[in-house]
């Protein structure tokens with residue numbers, strides 16, 4: 001993982017077309033991601049909008065999503081932090 005982890009608020013984006021609902025991310029980062037009624041992941045409010053501190057669990061969730069459906073972005077600049085493009 002590259003980027004200014006820990007110092008900058010981040011938002012997490014979920015490609016819901018790609019998500020297969022494994023639930024791994026919601027287990028790794030329950031404060032950041034949850035499963036919707038349709039079984040696919042979504043970010044909790046602050047990680048969808050204003051941004052919040054990057055946690056180890058969220059970094060792991062993004063890294064280990066089996067279908068690469070998660071991406072971290074800067075809440076300030078909008079640029080992508082992970083995974084690397």
Ligand code: SF4
Nearest residue numbers: 019020022023025065
């Ligand atoms: S780990 Fe990936 S595939 Fe599994 S629920 Fe989260 S976003 Fe979806």
